[in-house]
Amino acid sequence: MRALSILGLSAGMVAALAAFNVHQCVQAAAGPMEQPAGQYRVLEPIESGNLELFPVVRANGSAINETPFLTLDEGIVSGEVEVTEAGRVRGLVRQRPAVRRVPGEDGNYVTIPEEIFDHAERGDQVNTLVLVNHSKKPLLLLAGEIVTGGKQDRVIAKDRIVPGGSEPIDLGVFCIEPGRWTAHTAVFGASNKSSGHGFMVQPTVRERAMVQKDQQEVWNSVHGAIASVAAASPASSGTAYEASAPREFGTTSYAQVMQDRAVSERVDQAAAPVMKDGEKVLEKLRAEHAVGVVVAIRGEIVWADLFVSTDLLSRYWTKLVRSYAAESLTAGEGGGKPSVADAQHFLDAPTSGTESSEGVVGVYRYLELRSGRTESFVLQSLLPQASYDVHISRLRMKDAAVVVKPHPHPRPDPYPWYR
Numbered sequence: 001m002r003a004l005s006i007l008g009l010s011a012g013m014v015a016a017l018a019a020f021n022v023h024q025c026v027q028a029a030a031g032p033m034e035q036p037a038g039q040y041r042v043l044e045p046i047e048s049g050n051l052e053l054f055p056v057v058r059a060n061g062s063a064i065n066e067t068p069f070l071t072l073d074e075g076i077v078s079g080e081v082e083v084t085e086a087g088r089v090r091g092l093v094r095q096r097p098a099v100r101r102v103p104g105e106d107g108n109y110v111t112i113p114e115e116i117f118d119h120a121e122r123g124d125q126v127n128t129l130v131l132v133n134h135s136k137k138p139l140l141l142l143a144g145e146i147v148t149g150g151k152q153d154r155v156i157a158k159d160r161i162v163p164g165g166s167e168p169i170d171l172g173v174f175c176i177e178p179g180r181w182t183a184h185t186a187v188f189g190a191s192n193k194s195s196g197h198g199f200m201v202q203p204t205v206r207e208r209a210m211v212q213k214d215q216q217e218v219w220n221s222v223h224g225a226i227a228s229v230a231a232a233s234p235a236s237s238g239t240a241y242e243a244s245a246p247r248e249f250g251t252t253s254y255a256q257v258m259q260d261r262a263v264s265e266r267v268d269q270a271a272a273p274v275m276k277d278g279e280k281v282l283e284k285l286r287a288e289h290a291v292g293v294v295v296a297i298r299g300e301i302v303w304a305d306l307f308v309s310t311d312l313l314s315r316y317w318t319k320l321v322r323s324y325a326a327e328s329l330t331a332g333e334g335g336g337k338p339s340v341a342d343a344q345h346f347l348d349a350p351t352s353g354t355e356s357s358e359g360v361v362g363v364y365r366y367l368e369l370r371s372g373r374t375e376s377f378v379l380q381s382l383l384p385q386a387s388y389d390v391h392i393s394r395l396r397m398k399d400a401a402v403v404v405k406p407h408p409h410p411r412p413d414p415y416p417w418y419r
Contacts, residue, residue, distance in 0.1 A: 040306065042294060042343040046281070048273045050328040053321070054294040054343040055285055056306060062289075064309040068386055069140040069161075070133075071315055072147075080135035083171070085150050086128040127175070127215060129154060132168040138363075138383060139164070141171075142316070142391060144206035144323065146199060146255050152177040153255045155201050155218070157209050159379035159391055161364040174209050174218040176201065177253040199319040201225075201254060202327040203295070203303045207395055211375055222254045225330070229263050232329040258326065271325035275318075282317060286310050292392075294343040295324050299335030301346045302327075306392040347394070349374060364390075373397045 041059045045052040075081030129147065133139040139162040147154050154173035162169055200206065205225055208217040226249065249257050257263055268275055291313055292306030305320055307313045350371070359365035362382050369376040377393040 038348060040292070040347050042340050042347065043288065043290070044340060045296070045343070046274055048271055048325075048328075050298045051270060051325055052296040052338065053274065053324065054296070054340065055288060055290040056292040056294060056304070056347065057288055057290050064311075064388070066311055067309050067390070068137055068383075069312065069390070070135050070137040070164075072139070072141055072145050072156075073319075074315075075133065075135060075139055078135075081131065081133055081139060083129050083131050083147055083149070086130055086170070127157075127173055129171045129173050130168050131162065131171045133162045133164055133166055136164040138162065138381075138386070140312075140390065142200070143210045143377070143393070144200040145319075146176065146201060147173065148255050153253050155205070155209055155254075157213065159366055159377065159393075161360075161379070161381055161383070161390070163363055163383070174215055176205070176218065176222050176255065177251075178219045178222070179252045199258060200323040202323045202330075203297075203395065204327060204330070205254065206323070207397065210377060210393070211395075211397060222252070225254060225326070226252075226257050228330040229257060229266070229326065232266055266329060267322055267325045270328050271321050274321050275325075282314050285317075286314065293320070294346060295327075296338045296343070297324075297328050297330075299337055300396075301338050301343060302396050304347060304392075304394040306394075308388050308390050312390070346396070 038059055040056045043055040043057065045054045070080065072081065076083070129150070131139075131141075141156050141160050141162065143156055143158045145156045147156065152175050155176045157172040157174055201209070201222075202225060205218065205221045208214070208221040212218075230249065249260060251257065258267070274281055289310050291308070291310055292304060293313075294301060295303040295305075303324070305313075305316075307316070354370050355367060357365055357367045359380075359382070364382055365380040367376075367378040367380065369378065373396055375395050375397060378389055379391045381388060381390045
């Protein structure tokens with residue numbers, strides 16, 4: 001792995017990050033758009049307590065066998081992907097044309113893009129990390145993936161693609177560890193101690209990052225999620241759980257709570273039929289050419305994740321299933337069991353609402369399609385070798401009063417300067 005010691009290089013190495021991530025950025029807003037129905041077919045569900053997963057295959061039976069993408073976990077474990085705080089960006093950026101002259105370490109003046117200079121001058125930022133992809137493969141990032149390390153744990157705010165060997169990018173994130181702003185380690189890593197198997201935030205937290213795009217909303221959902229898993233995995237005495245003794249985690253970090261032994265055991269228990277014989281389940285999904293799942297919690301269909309290939313679904317399978325299982329631990333009233341027809345209707349329902357999109361020319365386009373209480377997010381690859389929809393998230397939005405659970409003990413704003 002390339003050591004982050006290269007951060008000490010001369011300011012002359014600072015390059016035009018903005019040229020890659022801003023000047024080529026496409027921002028658009030359009031009128032009604034409708035996705036064609038009938039592209040996917042839903043299969044019989046895999047059931048586990050409050051959780052039901054409906055595998056999804058392409059209606060025409062076809063599926064791409066392999067894709068060129070590198071995942072975040074794979075990149076971090078191999079050392080091909082580096083993440084750092086915004087204030088340490090200078091040493092990571094390669095030399096390119098720039099727009100501002102500043103004195104370098106050798107006494108000569110160098111030119112720096114205004115936006116990059118601002119990052120380095122302001123220092124580390126709550127909602128900004130810098131990522132560089134050293135691999136020759138394009139890097140796939142999904143909203144909801146957790147990045148641990150630095151001054152606080154964060155969650156990726158939206159899907160995107162980072163070309164191989166590209167300039168460092170300004171990675172938009174949300175904090176999922178309110179209250180800490182000191183570095184435990186300068187090294188960022190996967191969100192799980194077992195290499196290559198990180199995890200994602202559960203759907204309620206993921207929804208706040210993707211739809212609300214608001215830091216306070218994300219913090220509120222983190223507080224609610226931690227409270228729910230504390231009630232679902234109470235403090236233990238020997239081998240028996242005491243229902244009257246909710247757990248005290250001693251941390252506000254969503255990632256650390258999910259790595260707590262008791263919580264991890266409860267999540268695994270909630271996903272037992274899927275996780276116990278995980279490889280057999282994946283073999284069946286591969287045999288069926290499954291490309292995604294529709295997720296139901298306590299009888300309500302709430303989410304769907306669809307990929308371009310069975311291979312990508314397999315590589316994200318563990319972290320996705322554990323995020324769904326964590327969601328199934330939250331309190332709520334159960335309903336009747338949804339049918340395959342219900343899940344099919346959820347996928348086929350038209351999204352004839354408003355559309356907004358953003359992206360990078362020749363790399364990717366990210367669309368948000370809103371219609372009533374349903375939102376769809378589509379990541380389209382524009383790369384020559386992979387021109388297709390890579391990932392689609394569809395969610396059924398809940399009322400904020402139901403999803404967001406205020407923290408029982410209000411605390412002062414940990415980042416008053418951020419406002």
